[in-house]
Every structure is written in C-alpha cells, then in structure tokens.
Amino acid sequence: MNVDLQNPDTQGTIIYWFRNDLRIEDNQALIDACQNAEKILFVYCHSPSTLHASRWQLPHPGLHRQRFLATALADLRQQLVTRGNQLLEVCACAAEFLPLLARESGSSVIYCEDIAAPYEQDEVLALSAAGLTVHTRWQSTLIDPVDLPFMPDALPDVFTQFRTIIERESVQAPVPLTGPQSLPPLPDNYSQIASKWAIDTHSADAQLSTDISDAQMDQRSSFPYFLPEFSGGSTAACAHVERYLNRKLPHTYKQTRNQLSGLDYSTKFSPWLASGAISARQIFNALKKFEEEHGANEGSYWIWFELLWRDYFRFLHLKYGRRLYFAKGLTDLPIPTHDAGKFTDWCLARTGEAFIDAGMAELAATGYLSNRMRQVLASYLIHELGCNWRAGAAWFEAQLIDYDVYSNQGNWLYIAGRGTDPRNGRRFNIQKQANDHDSDGSYRRLWGKPGSAAND
Incomplete structure (x- = not known):
C-alpha cells in the first residue's frame, strides 16, 4: 500500500512505527517522517498476534528469535538516544494501540514501511479506518518497484525470466540513503506516555536472558546470536558485512553455500535483513565496492543472485497478494492433506x-x-x-x-x-x-x- 507523499502533513507530532525496518540508515520512511515532523514519537509494538502460526495453535516466537530481536531493539534504542530521541516499546497489537497513542500524543499521522502481506496490510487498513493518516513506504527490496521494466502485475511467473530481464535491462539498485544525524524532539508529554504504556526493557531483557539458559546458547550453532558479533541491530550487521568482505568470502560463496554447518559457508546476512537492521541496498553497495577492489567472480555474483531471489518473493506479493496464503496457493490443486x-x-x-x-x-x-x-x-x-x-x-x-x-x-x-x-x-x-x-x-x-x- 503506497501512499502519495506529495502533500504530507508538516505540522505537530508524527508517530513513526517501526516494523521490519529496525535501522536509521537507508530508511526512506523514517527520513520522510523526520523531514515533515515538528516532533516525533518512535514506537515498536511487541504483538504475538502477528504470528500466522497461531492458526495452527503453535507457540509464539521462540526464545532464540525473541533474544535476537531484543538485542536489535537495544541497538536501535541507543542510536535514537544518540540522535536526540527515544524508542517507545509496548506490548500491544499495533492496530489497537496506535490510535490510542495518537490521541494521547495529539497526533493523527503515522509513517511506516509498507509490508505487502495480508496481516500487515490489515494492520494499516485498521489504522486508516480509525481515522489516522498512514503514510507507507516500500523499502525492503534491493530494486525499487518503480524501476522495474514492467508493472508489478506483469511480473514474470518464472524467476529466471525475471532475472534475465533485470540483467538485460541493466536495472540498478539505488544507492543507500544516509540517515539523519539528529532527530526532531519528543512530544512534550512523552514522560506521561512512557510511564503509562512503555515496557521495562531492562527487566524484559534480563528475564529473557534468564530464560535462555547456557544450555540453549548452543556452541554448535551456525548463527550464534548470543555472541556480540552476531547480536541483532545495525551495528553488528554492518560490522559483520565488513568482516565478511574483508575476509574475501564472497569469492568462495557459491562453492560453500550448500554446506550444512559452520560460520562461513554462507553470508549469514539473513537474520539482520529479516529484522531490517540492515538493508539489501546497504549490503549490495558494499559488495560492489568489494568487487571494484578485489574483482568479481561467480561467487560474488551469486550473492547478487540470492538478493534478487529475495526481491522476487517480495514482488510476487505485489502481484498476487493474499492468494499466496490460500491453501491451494496459486493452483487448482486439491486442498492439501494433513496428518x-x-x-x-x-x-x-x-x-x-x-x-x-x-x-x-x-x-x-x-x-x-x-x-x-x-x-x-x-x-x-x-x-x-x-x-x-x-x-x-x-x-x-x-x-x-x-x-x-x-x-x-x-x-x-x-x-x-x-x-x-x-x-x-x-x-x-x-x-x-x-x-x-x-x-x-x-x-x-x-x-x-x-x-x-x-x-x-
């Protein structure tokens, strides 16, 4: 759901709702919000109802993902504080909580990233139905949809055809955007808002660390998130990308990518990409600089190939939307069996x-x-x-x-x-x-x- 930003609200308090974009750099939605806000309130909603898994009566996100997310949010909090603001973290469903927050803060405008999946689209629709003006920005792909040589509904149904067109037409990924070094101030009544709704992040993090015992910090892990260099957040993400490139691992990526265990067989970019602690454009920009200095080969090309696959799955959502979540998928096959x-x-x-x-x-x-x-x-x-x-x-x-x-x-x-x-x-x-x-x-x-x- 892309919203026209030609005439944004430029007065009063704006709410910035972090979703899967836990970064300040290369975050167009956040930049737009800061440019049009007199005051700004950054919020993250911890909502178990975001799980499609609930349909199958499965557990909420496991402790491993909870801990990785907690460290990502801790890093984001610090970056916001350094730039003159704070992060309000609440345990609530965004669709229910954000209208309350808007009334309390005197705001009617929300900025956030666009996520083209059913539940996430429904959240935005609910906020609009509650009378809020929601400005969404598509920003999770390497390639901007407006730069595609076809409309999203004409996306080829075969990835190889899509990749061939992108490479033949020399479609380029935009250069990553520089984030703001200072942020608009908090609303005047932020202290009252925080005392009413904010979770105690120190206690929550401490409890989570207690819940994750030493036995669960498994040294066999191919992504040991409990080590500082694999923690969540853009600081660790950018450092990891730099280490990966400095060790010239892109040159061997295609040879090792199908291995099953170890730290170096694959890029390990995916956890940070999933939370939005780093963008695909930031990674690709660093990869291009690596190739300029050290040369390109089949291995470094294959990282581009995988980033393009990631884009393709996103563009499929722009073409097919909710149909991707039907039991039959996009086919006329029978309803799948289940044991x-x-x-x-x-x-x-x-x-x-x-x-x-x-x-x-x-x-x-x-x-x-x-x-x-x-x-x-x-x-x-x-x-x-x-x-x-x-x-x-x-x-x-x-x-x-x-x-x-x-x-x-x-x-x-x-x-x-x-x-x-x-x-x-x-x-x-x-x-x-x-x-x-x-x-x-x-x-x-x-x-x-x-x-x-x-x-x-």
Whole structure:
C-alpha cells in the first residue's frame, strides 16, 4: 500500500512505527517522517498476534528469535538516544494501540514501511479506518518497484525470466540513503506516555536472558546470536558485512553455500535483513565496492543472485497478494492433506529419519538452519509425510531467527508446487541429499540423539 507523499502533513507530532525496518540508515520512511515532523514519537509494538502460526495453535516466537530481536531493539534504542530521541516499546497489537497513542500524543499521522502481506496490510487498513493518516513506504527490496521494466502485475511467473530481464535491462539498485544525524524532539508529554504504556526493557531483557539458559546458547550453532558479533541491530550487521568482505568470502560463496554447518559457508546476512537492521541496498553497495577492489567472480555474483531471489518473493506479493496464503496457493490443486501426528513428530525431531531429525533438532536448539536443510525438511514434510505445507510454514515462522514473511511463504509454495514455479514442486530424495551433503555423517552425528542410528 503506497501512499502519495506529495502533500504530507508538516505540522505537530508524527508517530513513526517501526516494523521490519529496525535501522536509521537507508530508511526512506523514517527520513520522510523526520523531514515533515515538528516532533516525533518512535514506537515498536511487541504483538504475538502477528504470528500466522497461531492458526495452527503453535507457540509464539521462540526464545532464540525473541533474544535476537531484543538485542536489535537495544541497538536501535541507543542510536535514537544518540540522535536526540527515544524508542517507545509496548506490548500491544499495533492496530489497537496506535490510535490510542495518537490521541494521547495529539497526533493523527503515522509513517511506516509498507509490508505487502495480508496481516500487515490489515494492520494499516485498521489504522486508516480509525481515522489516522498512514503514510507507507516500500523499502525492503534491493530494486525499487518503480524501476522495474514492467508493472508489478506483469511480473514474470518464472524467476529466471525475471532475472534475465533485470540483467538485460541493466536495472540498478539505488544507492543507500544516509540517515539523519539528529532527530526532531519528543512530544512534550512523552514522560506521561512512557510511564503509562512503555515496557521495562531492562527487566524484559534480563528475564529473557534468564530464560535462555547456557544450555540453549548452543556452541554448535551456525548463527550464534548470543555472541556480540552476531547480536541483532545495525551495528553488528554492518560490522559483520565488513568482516565478511574483508575476509574475501564472497569469492568462495557459491562453492560453500550448500554446506550444512559452520560460520562461513554462507553470508549469514539473513537474520539482520529479516529484522531490517540492515538493508539489501546497504549490503549490495558494499559488495560492489568489494568487487571494484578485489574483482568479481561467480561467487560474488551469486550473492547478487540470492538478493534478487529475495526481491522476487517480495514482488510476487505485489502481484498476487493474499492468494499466496490460500491453501491451494496459486493452483487448482486439491486442498492439501494433513496428518497432525506426523506433523508433531516432524516438529519434535522424532520422525525416525536421521537426516531429517538432525535438521529439526538444529532448528529447535539454535533457531537457524542452512538453506539446503530448509528445503530438504520442507520437502520431507510435504511429500513424504503428507502434511499441509502451511503448517510447516507456520512452524518455521515460529522458530527461525531470520523469519521473513515473504521468503518463508515463497519458499514453502515453491517446494509444495503451489506457487509460480513450472516444475510443480520439489521433491527431494532424502538419501541422495544426505549422501551429497553429509556423506561422512558429520551433520547427523552433530545433531543426532545419543544412541540413534545417526551416531552409530
């Protein structure tokens, strides 16, 4: 939902609602808000109802993702304070809370990023229905939709066709925007507002750290978010990108990207991209500078390729919207079957298939999985266990540190054969995948249960 910003409200207090854009740099919506505000109130709503997983009676976001998000918000809070403002964090549904906040602060205008998924669109519609003026800005893709050589509803239904057009037409990603170094002041009554609604972030963070025991800070993790260099927030994100490039890892990315364990086999950009602590444009801009200095090769090209896939899943939402969330997806296939017992066994890593159970054990222990294992696990649930793909998508939503509504939905549709891919789904041969990617059994031993076949 893009709103015309040619005649923005330039008076009084503006509310900036952080969603999946937890950064100040390269944040067009935030820049617009600051340019048009006399005073500004930054808010983040912790709302468990954002989970589509609730439809399947699954748990709220796991502790791993909660902790990663907490560190991202802590970093954002500090950056706002440095620039002369603060972050109001509340435990509330945004659609219900923001109208109350607007009345309390004397505001009628909200700025936020645009998210083209059903629940997130409904939030904005609810705010508009409550009488608020909501300015949304599309800003999560590498390529701006206005720069596409076709209208979003003419997006090719095959990724390769999309990529070919983008590269043939030399479509360029915009240069990242510089964020404001100082921010408009808080509303005069901010202290009263904060005392009424703000959560105690220090107590919440302390409780979360207590809940995440030493045992859950699993040293086997391929994304050890409990280490400072893998914490949430733009500070850690930018430092990670710099380290990754300085070590010249882009040059080997394509060779290693299908590995299952370790810190360096993949870029590990996804958790920060998912929360918006860093933008795709910031990463790509840094990658181009790397290629200018150290040369481009197939590995560095493949990072662009993956960022383009990420864009494609977002643009599919602009074309198809809610249809991507139907049980049939975009197809006329029958409603998918579901076996609740087998689904539970899959979630709890007790299918009896050592390779699958190792992957599900890793997900539970760390909140992270390699892209290869995500595809294998999804294929097994859908094609071998005969379960509903939307249940699997919901479980990943509840568990993954780097859950992203667009990529999660797009990948599950792809594996289920209910999206746009002409191959009608991907059914992986589990034994072949194990032989190809875990030929020595090290992954199964790493995550297998003691005494299981995986450890024999």
